[in-house]
Amino acid sequence: MGESWIAQANRLVGQYRGATLALREHKGMEEVHAYRIAARRLLALLALWRPLIYHPELERYLLRSVGRLSALRDAQVYTERFGKPPASTVDT
Secondary structure (H helix, E strand, O other), X not given: OOOOHHHHHHHHHHHHHXXXXXXXXXXXXXXXXXXXXXHHHHHHHHHHHOOOOOOHHHHHHHHHHHHHHHHHHHHHHHXXXXXXXXXXXXXX
16 A cells, blocks of 8 residues: 555655755756756645645745746756757856
């Protein structure tokens, strides 16, 4: 039998907290990627629980933070694959 819904929620919140702390310390590829995954999993959990609890401010906060980090993640992946940042992010 799988873990209880409370245990799952605690695990996902713990992963999100850990990813947030790691991202604050270092904004490397792994930290950005881990944060985005943890935030999306927490958003999915909130969506499943919406009939029981509705917290629109938290959902908006998570969506904004994932969105803000999307451009950084894209630039990191581009740099890793092509050895330089995309032209739109290079200062002239």
